[in-house]
Structures are given as C-alpha cells and as structure tokens.
Amino acid sequence: MENGHQEVIDFQFLQLENIEKHFAEINYLLLSGRHIDQNDYIFYSLLTEYFEYWKNYYFKLYNLNLVPDIFDGQSYFYLDFGDTGKGRITDPQRQREITPLQTLVGLVLLDMYYQKYFEREKVVTWNELMVQILESDHEKQYKQILFGEIRASYDEKEWSLVQKRFLKALITFNKLGWIDFRNQQNKNFSFEIRPAIHRLEKLYKEELNDFEAFSERFINRKDI
Amino acid sequence: MSFNSLYDNYDLLLPPKYDGGYLVIGLYERINSGEISEYFTHTEIGQILKNISNDYEQPLRQWNTIKDNLFYYFIRNDPEEPWKYYLTDYAFSVVELMYAKLNNPYKTHALKASMEEAFTLEPGAIQTVDELERRFGRIFVQGSKKIIIDHLEALEEELSEAYKRLNDLLRFDESDAAAAVKEFAVVFKKFGERAEDITAATVSKDLFLMHLRQLVDHFYTKASSDLNVTEWEKAQGIYKDLRTFFSSVDKKVTLIRRQINHASEKLTELQEQFSARANLRLKIKMLHKLALSNADFSKDGIVFKNDFPIKSYVDESTKIVYPKHFDFDTDRSSEIVEIAQDPQYGKEMKDLIFNDVRRQEMAEKWMLKAKELLERTGQIDVTEFFEKILAEEVFDIAYQVVGEVVAMVSQDKEIHINVEKELSRIKTDNIALWKMDIRK
Numbered sequence: 001m002e003n004g005h006q007e008v009i010d011f012q013f014l015q016l017e018n019i020e021k022h023f024a025e026i027n028y029l030l031l032s033g034r035h036i037d038q039n040d041y042i043f044y045s046l047l048t049e050y051f052e053y054w055k056n057y058y059f060k061l062y063n064l065n066l067v068p069d070i071f072d073g074q075s076y077f078y079l080d081f082g083d084t085g086k087g088r089i090t091d092p093q094r095q096r097e098i099t100p101l102q103t104l105v106g107l108v109l110l111d112m113y114y115q116k117y118f119e120r121e122k123v124v125t126w127n128e129l130m131v132q133i134l135e136s137d138h139e140k141q142y143k144q145i146l147f148g149e150i151r152a153s154y155d156e157k158e159w160s161l162v163q164k165r166f167l168k169a170l171i172t173f174n175k176l177g178w179i180d181f182r183n184q185q186n187k188n189f190s191f192e193i194r195p196a197i198h199r200l201e202k203l204y205k206e207e208l209n210d211f212e213a214f215s216e217r218f219i220n221r222k223d224i
Numbered sequence: 225m226s227f228n229s230l231y232d233n234y235d236l237l238l239p240p241k242y243d244g245g246y247l248v249i250g251l252y253e254r255i256n257s258g259e260i261s262e263y264f265t266h267t268e269i270g271q272i273l274k275n276i277s278n279d280y281e282q283p284l285r286q287w288n289t290i291k292d293n294l295f296y297y298f299i300r301n302d303p304e305e306p307w308k309y310y311l312t313d314y315a316f317s318v319v320e321l322m323y324a325k326l327n328n329p330y331k332t333h334a335l336k337a338s339m340e341e342a343f344t345l346e347p348g349a350i351q352t353v354d355e356l357e358r359r360f361g362r363i364f365v366q367g368s369k370k371i372i373i374d375h376l377e378a379l380e381e382e383l384s385e386a387y388k389r390l391n392d393l394l395r396f397d398e399s400d401a402a403a404a405v406k407e408f409a410v411v412f413k414k415f416g417e418r419a420e421d422i423t424a425a426t427v428s429k430d431l432f433l434m435h436l437r438q439l440v441d442h443f444y445t446k447a448s449s450d451l452n453v454t455e456w457e458k459a460q461g462i463y464k465d466l467r468t469f470f471s472s473v474d475k476k477v478t479l480i481r482r483q484i485n486h487a488s489e490k491l492t493e494l495q496e497q498f499s500a501r502a503n504l505r506l507k508i509k510m511l512h513k514l515a516l517s518n519a520d521f522s523k524d525g526i527v528f529k530n531d532f533p534i535k536s537y538v539d540e541s542t543k544i545v546y547p548k549h550f551d552f553d554t555d556r557s558s559e560i561v562e563i564a565q566d567p568q569y570g571k572e573m574k575d576l577i578f579n580d581v582r583r584q585e586m587a588e589k590w591m592l593k594a595k596e597l598l599e600r601t602g603q604i605d606v607t608e609f610f611e612k613i614l615a616e617e618v619f620d621i622a623y624q625v626v627g628e629v630v631a632m633v634s635q636d637k638e639i640h641i642n643v644e645k646e647l648s649r650i651k652t653d654n655i656a657l658w659k660m661d662i663r664k
Contacts, residue, residue: 031540064538079538096539100519100526103534107512114505115489141516148521165525176537201508203535208507215514218530 013053022046030058030066030079033096035177035196037076047077071198072113076177078199098203102169106200108132109179113193122193123182129166173197242285244293246276251299251311252319263308336424338375342368343428343466345435353443353455360436360462369469376476379418383483386411415484422477429470436463583624586617590625591632598639598664604629606660607648630660639664 013019026043029036036043047054047066055066064079081095098106109124112132116122133142143150146162154162170191173179178197182190207214239245250272254260260268269287277284291299298315302308342365350356358364389411440459447456518532528534590613597604606626613622633639640663647656 031538033537033539062540081538094538094540095536097534097536100515100528100532100534103528104512104515104519104526107508107515110508111505111512114508138513138516141519145516145519145521145526199537200535201504203537204511204533207533208504208511211507211510215510218514218518218532 009052009056011053011057013050014057016050018046019050030077031062033078033176035076035078035194035199037074037177037194037196039177039180039194044077069196069199069202071195074195076194076196078177078196098200099169101165102172103200105129105133105166105169106173106178106197109173109193110197110200113195113197116193123190124193125190126188239290239293239298242276242280242282244290244298246280247272247290248294248298248311248315249319249322250276252316255311263302263305263310265308269309333375334421334424335372335375335379336421336428338371339425339428339432342371343432345432345439347435347438350439353458356439356459356462360466362462362465365466365469372473376473376480379422379480380476380483383415383418383480383487386414386487415487419481419484422480426474426477429473433467433470436466583621586621587624587628590617590621591628594625594629595632598633598662602664604662606630606662607657610657629662633662 014023022042026036026046029040029043036047038044051066051068058064058066058079059082062079063082065082066077067080068075068077070076108129112124112129113122116124136142140150146165147154147158170179170181174181174191176196176199177194178199179191179193182192201208239248247269251260251264251269254268254272255262255264266287273285273287276282296312298312298318299309300312302310343360345360350359440456440463443456443459447453515528515532518528518530519526520529594604594609597609606629609629610622610626613625630641633641642661642663644659644661646659648659
C-alpha cells in the first residue's frame with residue numbers, strides 16, 4: 001500500500017473472525033440509525049479498531065458516512081448522509097424523520113443534559129421530565145399543543161394519551177442510542193441521557209450557527 | 225391556660241427589640257461573661273440601656289417605661305435585697321433557645337451519626353416487649369426524635385444560608401468570576417456532603433425499621449403460639465409510632481434533597497456564565513422556544529407549522545436473515561394454467577343466483593304483507609294465508625313465509641297462536657296444515 005496514492009481498502013476485513021461474528025448486528029444497528037457508544041462495548045471497540053474499513057464499506061456500498069463523534073469527552077459512531085446533499089438517499093424508505101414531538105422532547109433532554117453537567121450519569125425519571133416540561137415557563141404552550149386547549153386540568157384519558165406519545169418518542173430515542181432505559185417496568189421509569197443526544201444539536205447545526213437569521217425568518221413569516 | 229390568655233400575654237412573653245428584648249439579651253450576655261453578678265442593680269440596667277441606645281442609634285428608653293413589659297416573666301425582684309433584680313429561668317431559656325437556633329450544634333454533626341446513635345437495633349439485642357418499650361416506646365424516644373428533628377432543621381437552615389450565598393455569587397461581576405467560581409465550589413462541596421449524609425442516614429434508618437419489623441414479626445410468631453396478643457400489639461404500636469415519625473422525616477429529607485438539587489442546577493448556571501457552553505445552551509433553549517411557538521396541536525400528535533425544519537436520520541431497517549436450511553434444488557419455474565370461460569355454466573350459475581335473489585325478495589314481500597295484515601285486522605288465518613301465497617308463488621316461498629311468520633309471532637308475547645289439531649288440506653298441493661289462528 002505504499003505505492004503512491006493507490007491506497008486500497010477492500011472488504012477483506014469482513015472475513016476477520018470477530019467481524020464475521022458481530023457484523024450482522026453492527027450493520028443492522030447502524031443502518032437503523034443507532035448511535036453506538038461505549039455502552040455497546042464490543043461493537044464500539046470493533047468500530048474503533050477497524051474504523052477505516054467500516055467507513056469505506058459504508059461509503060462505497062451505501063453512500064453513507066460513518067461519523068466518529070465526540071461529546072462531553074465520550075465518543076460514539078453513527079451513519080449520516082453524505083456531504084453532497086442527500087444524493088441517493090432521497091428515497092423515503094432509507095431515512096426517517098424526527099417527528100415534531102421527538103424534536104421538542106429531544107431539545108428538552110439536551111438541555112437537561114447540560115443541567116446535569118456535573119453528574120456523572122445523567123439519569124432522568126419520568127416525573128422529572130414531566131416537571132421539566134409542564135412546570136416550566138412553557139407550560140401553557142405545551143398544554144396547548146398536547147391537548148389542543150388550555151384548561152386547569154385534564155382527565156385521565158387525555159393524560160394517558162399524552163404519556164403514550166411521550167413514551168413512544170423515548171422508545172425511539174432508546175433505539176437511536178440517545179438515551180438508555182434504566183427501569184422501564186416502573187410507572188415512574190428512568191433513563192440515562194447518553195452523550196449521543198448531542199446529535200440533535202448537530203442536526204440543527206446550520207440553524208444554530210446563525211440563529212438570529214433563522215429565527216427572523218419565522219418572525220417575518222408570522223407577519224405574513 | 226387557655227389560648228386566649230396566650231394571646232393576651234404575647235407581648236410580655238416576647239418583648240419588642242428596644243422595649244426590653246435587647247435588654248434581656250444584654251443582661252444575659254453580661255451575666256454569662258461575669259461582667260455583672262446574677263443579681264444586678266438599677267444602675268447596671270441603666271448602663272445597658274444606654275449602650276443599646278448608642279449602638280443602635282435609638283432614643284434612650286427609660287427603665288420605668290419598659291419594666292412593666294419585663295416584670296414577672298423576664299425579670300423579678302430579689303426577695304432578700306429588693307433593690308436588686310434577677311433574670312428568670314424563663315428569660316434564660318428563651319435566650320438560650322435563640323442562641324441554639326443560631327449556633328445549632330448539629331450543624332457540625334452528621335445526620336447519619338445522630339440517626340445511628342438514637343436508632344440502632346442489633347438483631348437479638350432485645351428479647352422482651354418491656355425491653356423494647358424501654359428503648360423505643362413513645363415516651364422513651366421523645367429525646368431521640370427531637371435530636372433528629374433539630375438536626376434536620378439545622379440542615380435546612382444551613383442549606384438555605386448556603387443557597388443565599390449561591391444566589392449572591394450569581395450577581396458577581398465577570399471580573400470577579402474566577403474568585404466567585406472558587407467560592408462557589410466550596411459552597412457546593414457542602415451540598416455534596418450533605419446529600420451524601422442524608423443518603424447514608426436514610427439507609428441507616430431503613431435498616432433500623434427493617435430490624436424493628438423483624439422484631440415485631442418475632443413477637444407475632446410468639447403471640448400465635450402463646451395465644452397472647454398484648455405483647456405483639458404493644459410492639460406493633462411502637463413500630464407504627466416510629467414508622468409515622470420516620471415518614472415525616474422522609475418528607476423533610478425530600479424537601480432538603482430538592483433544595484440541594486436546585487442548588488446544583490444553579491451551580492450549572494454559574495459555571496456556564498464562564499464557559500462557551502452557556503451560549504450554546506442558550507441557543508438550544510431559544511431553538512426549543514422557537515420550535516414550541518411553531519408547533520401546533522393535531523389529533524394525531526404535534527405538527528410543525530411555518531415550515532419549521534424537520535430533520536432525518538438514516539433508517540434502512542435492513543434485516544439480515546440467516547436461513548437455517550437451504551434447499552438448492554427448488555429452482556423450478558411454475559407454470560400458470562389459464563382456464564377458458566364456460567358460457568353455459570356461467571349462465572346456469574347466474575340464473576341460479578338470480579332465482580335465489582328473487583325468491584328472497586318475494587319472501588320478504590309476503591312477510592311485510594303478513595305483518596301489515598296482523599296490524600290491520602289483528603288476526604291471520606294461516607291456512608288461508610298460505611293458500612293466498614300459493615296462488616301467486618311457488619310452494620317453497622309459501623312454506624318459507626309461513627314458517628317465518630309463525631317464528632316471528634311466537635317471539636311476541638302479545639300475539640297468541642291458536643293451534644287446533646285439525647288438519648286442513650291445501651287445495652293445490654298434496655299437503656295438509658294444522659288449523660292455526662294468529663291473534664293479537
């Protein structure tokens with residue numbers, strides 16, 4: 001591989017015993033959007049060790065970037081669309097949108113991650129999340145978008161529907177590796193916010209970089 | 225003493241600052257330091273009043289005007305030397321209470337230590353209910369309970385003080401930032417220690433309650449063999465009393481914990497003032513706010529309006545399936561056999577279906593007629609009705625309709641079917657019916 005720029009990285013690594021053994025799972029997890037950090041230790045270490053090979057594999061065969069990212073001193077891997085826009089990935093079958101509720105919950109969790117900055121494990125309980133959302137300055141707005149109207153109280157059926165939706169969003173985050181359920185059986189279940197939650201911030205990187213211009217767009221739009 | 229008289233004497237019990245309050249404290253301090261004797265004179269009182277007036281820039285109060293406030297409860301005349309006065313025990317205890325509040329001795333003690341000193345139960349250490357009563361009975365634990373409560377109060381005070389300091393630090397100028405952060409770290413360390421102490425205390429309390437429970441269970445087992453439940457009831461009473469006490473302790477502890485958490489959040493805020501993260505976090509908060517104001521309710525969940533950007537992630541959901549057995553010889557193409565139409569069969573089937581549909585329609589028509597007849601005349605002569613149908617329709621229809629009519633009316637209690645076992649022959653066909661009369 002020393003003959004000039006002709007560095008060839010092939011798919012030989014797939015034949016390594018360790019890779020053969022775990023390839024199916026790693027491939028499945030990455031392709032379904034998971035952010036793999038040290039919690040999935042074996043997968044994480046295989047990705048670290050053969051990073052260049054994996055990267056080549058996904059780029060050549062899927063036109064996807066395998067991104068090594070680091071946040072709060074902890075690293076993780078995930079697949080992202082190529083830099084050249086979405087290219088072949090415009091097929092809706094190959095991507096999934098983050099729903100508005102997921103976006104909002106994600107932003108709350110991201111903020112909670114910062115709040116718990118001094119704690120080693122950012123463990124959040126369901127009640128804590130509800131307090132954060134419904135007893136914040138945004139209480140009225142949340143009530144409006146969750147229930148359709150602002151009232152002093154809501155009945156059990158309305159609550160359980162809202163909770164079901166939140167839980168669904170959290171289950172998706174768990175699948176993505178953004179959070180890690182600790183105790184899902186309990187009514188007041190708990191989960192740990194993983195550093196990969198930072199990906200949400202990255203997804204809104206452009207908007208955050210020039211936030212003023214971005215928010216002005218909405219102010220103008222409202223006037224129309 | 226009734227509550228009303230408590231209200232009446234309130235002023236006397238707690239004199240206002242300059243109308244005797246400070247004087248009592250001043251006397252207490254000087255007696256304690258040995259500056260004046262336990263039995264003091266009018267001159268000494270005058271001197272203290274003068275000092276108070278100077279120190280607090282207040283007009284000088286005259287002893288004669290405030291002595292009514294103090295006499296009896298706080299200050300009394302010495303019976304031996306009536307020109308001398310002394311502070312009552314009550315005055316001492318009031319000042320000492322205030323002093324204890326300020327310099328709570330528990331501030332330097334760990335809650336866990338107090339908890340363990342007062343409430344420890346080694347398995348096997350107590351054999352009889354009387355022993356249990358002596359150690360943990362309602363009267364005997366008053367003191368221990370008070371220690372824990374005082375301890376918690378001290379903790380609360382200490383935290384609220386530290387919390388105040390945290391808030392003060394938040395108002396620091398940025399130039400003092402470095403020093404402020406350092407100071408903050410010290411304050412915060414206290415919170416951390418307290419939180420640890422509370423956790424340890426809770427664990428030790430839980431352990432104690434568990435042992436007590438086991439002891440109560442032991443008495444229960446004993447009671448069931450002795451048939452004497454009084455011992456168990458006593459033990460159970462002690463357990464309940466302590467459990468109630470500890471649940472109130474738990475509530476206080478929760479409050480304290482909440483305060484610690486809150487302070488922890490404040491620390492984060494402060495830390496952020498001096499780090500690049502603050503800006504980012506602020507932006508995320510703003511993004512959150514913007515996303516919220518562009519979100520709308522819909523039946524199926526929240527939606528974004530105004531084209532608020534929605535992001536996507538890779539989701540190919542590829543599944544790799546490993547077939548357990550794979551048969552390599554199955555590669556055969558299947559042939560599709562096209563079957564030609566058979567017009568005659570088609571027509572036959574169509575006729576069959578058509579006739580069946582018509583038969584059902586006719587039957588329905590006659591059913592309606594039967595109902596209408598019953599409504600109008602209140603009576604149906606079945607044989608006659610049967611013949612009437614037969615005159616127009618085939619036998620099958622007539623038979624079906626009559627069958628259904630009988631079935632329908634037999635469900636209705638208001639309609640009576642009168643069946644006489646007398647056969648009446650149907651003219652056209654080779655059958656006979658029993659004479660049936662339906663009446664409403």
